[in-house]
Amino acid sequence: MKQFKRLFLAFxxxxxxxxxxxxxxxxxxADFNIAPPVGGDNSGNGNCLSAYNNCLYNCDARTAGATRxxxxxxxxxxxYGCIANSAMG
Amino acid sequence: VTxxxxxxxxxxxxxxxxxxxxxxxxxxxxxxxxxxxxFRTPSMSYFLTPIGEIYVAARGQSPKKLLVLxxxxxxxxxxxxxxxxxxxxxxxxxxxxxxxxxxxxxxxGMFTGFVELPIRSPKVAxxxxxxxxxxxxxxNVARQLWRSTDGHTFVAQTEGASQARFTSPAKNLLVLAAxxxxxxxxxxxxGPPLVRRVWPPNRRAEIRIAGxxxxxRAGMEEIYGVVDDVTDYSxxxxxxxxxxxxxFAVLRNREDVRGSTGxxxxxxxxxxxxxxxxxxxxxxxxxxxxxxWLTEVTNTKVIGVSNAGDLVLATWGxxxxxxxxxx
Numbered sequence: 001m002k003q004f005k006r007l008f009l010a011f012x013x014x015x016x017x018x019x020x021x022x023x024x025x026x027x028x029x030a031d032f033n034i035a036p037p038v039g040g041d042n043s044g045n046g047n048c049l050s051a052y053n054n055c056l057y058n059c060d061a062r063t064a065g066a067t068r069x070x071x072x073x074x075x076x077x078x079x080y081g082c083i084a085n086s087a088m089g
Numbered sequence: 090v091t092x093x094x095x096x097x098x099x100x101x102x103x104x105x106x107x108x109x110x111x112x113x114x115x116x117x118x119x120x121x122x123x124x125x126x127x128f129r130t131p132s133m134s135y136f137l138t139p140i141g142e143i144y145v146a147a148r149g150q151s152p153k154k155l156l157v158l159x160x161x162x163x164x165x166x167x168x169x170x171x172x173x174x175x176x177x178x179x180x181x182x183x184x185x186x187x188x189x190x191x192x193x194x195x196x197x198g199m200f201t202g203f204v205e206l207p208i209r210s211p212k213v214a215x216x217x218x219x220x221x222x223x224x225x226x227x228x229n230v231a232r233q234l235w236r237s238t239d240g241h242t243f244v245a246q247t248e249g250a251s252q253a254r255f256t257s258p259a260k261n262l263l264v265l266a267a268x269x270x271x272x273x274x275x276x277x278x279x280g281p282p283l284v285r286r287v288w289p290p291n292r293r294a295e296i297r298i299a300g301x302x303x304x305x306r307a308g309m310e311e312i313y314g315v316v317d318d319v320t321d322y323s324x325x326x327x328x329x330x331x332x333x334x335x336x337f338a339v340l341r342n343r344e345d346v347r348g349s350t351g352x353x354x355x356x357x358x359x360x361x362x363x364x365x366x367x368x369x370x371x372x373x374x375x376x377x378x379x380x381x382w383l384t385e386v387t388n389t390k391v392i393g394v395s396n397a398g399d400l401v402l403a404t405w406g407x408x409x410x411x412x413x414x415x416x
Contacts, residue, residue, distance in 0.1 A: 076225070077187035083319045086320055
């Protein structure tokens with residue numbers, strides 16, 4: 001029982017310490033929902049959104065866990081570059 | 090007979106093809122280069138290509154290839170993601186590519202390792218005493234800009250920065266500009282025509298910049314979520330160059346102007362403005378062609394460079410103020 005209490009306490013401390021250290025990746029995932037934008041704004045003549053959706057689809061199909069998250073952030077980086085190019089083009 | 094004739098014919102065709110190829114190679118233009126970023130010192134401008142080459146241009150000169158970022162065995166550095174931004178920090182090149190590391194190279198381009206970052210950064214800039222990076226995934230202004238004075242530890246610049254949650258991660262598309270004297274400016278690529286001077290702390294300011302926009306574009310300053318095409322949004326500036334006297338020059342981005350027929354026409358990267366250290370607009374220059382960066386400013390002229398490396402010179406004239414036009 002004593003051992004169980006210690007384990008529980010250790011788990012609680014680690015969890016509490018981890019909360020304020022949430023990386024921006026996680027914030028991004030929670031706040032902006034990195035899942036494919038359903039419908040999205042396809043009214044324009046760009047192709048950034050379709051490339052982004054394809055990229056996310058490939059992440060889902062080929063990766064898992066933390067690698068999947070990294071893959072999706074890489075998709076965001078490419079999307080970011082795509083819209084930056086069209087903004088400055 | 091048929092076989093020998095066929096051999097003769099293919100031989101002649103081969104020779105003719107080789108001659109045509111040789112002539113084409115001899116007279117064709119050098120391969121086109123597209124630059125993704127510029128790093129400016131008082132005497133030189135350096136340009137980065139998406140495959141990790143650095144070009145250099147002395148004042149008033151066209152860019153020439155300086156080096157290829159490489160490993161110790163001289164093979165080009167293999168980029169998992171294309172390089173997006175670079176700067177020279179002390180005697181090293183630092184390159185950002187959206188990862189949570191900056192890639193370090195010696196002054197002559199040899200890979201030496203990484204600077205680990207607490208965030209993923211697509212942009213790096215330097216002042217005389219600090220490295221500045223932007224956060225690809227910030228959820229608010231207070232998480233957008235990070236600074237390091239030792240080259241290892243980065244701290245978010247939260248002073249005076251809003252903690253209000255962004256409506257879109259595209260709010261992290263930024264123009265970041267740092268002057269050797271220590272001034273640092275940040276501006277949203279999509280948003281109102283505003284520039285924030287974030288450093289030095291005693292000169293922090295939010296400065297409204299000039300530009301001509303249609304009523305519709307002026308109403309599209311806020312971006313929500315992920316969009317396909319940003320070209321209709323308010324995209325006020327594409328570059329900012331801090332000046333030694335504490336002022337700065339801005340290259341306007343997408344503008345709507347009244348054409349000779351009375352209709353609104355699009356101007357892209359064609360006008361630049363000079364501002365004094367208090368943020369007052371002093372003058373405007375109009376480039377004959379679109380440019381992407383400002384590389385040189387004097388009292389009378391300004392030089393812009395396109396992302397293909399073409400130099401365009403313009404003369405400062407009367408300031409053209411902000412304008413919002415009805416169709």
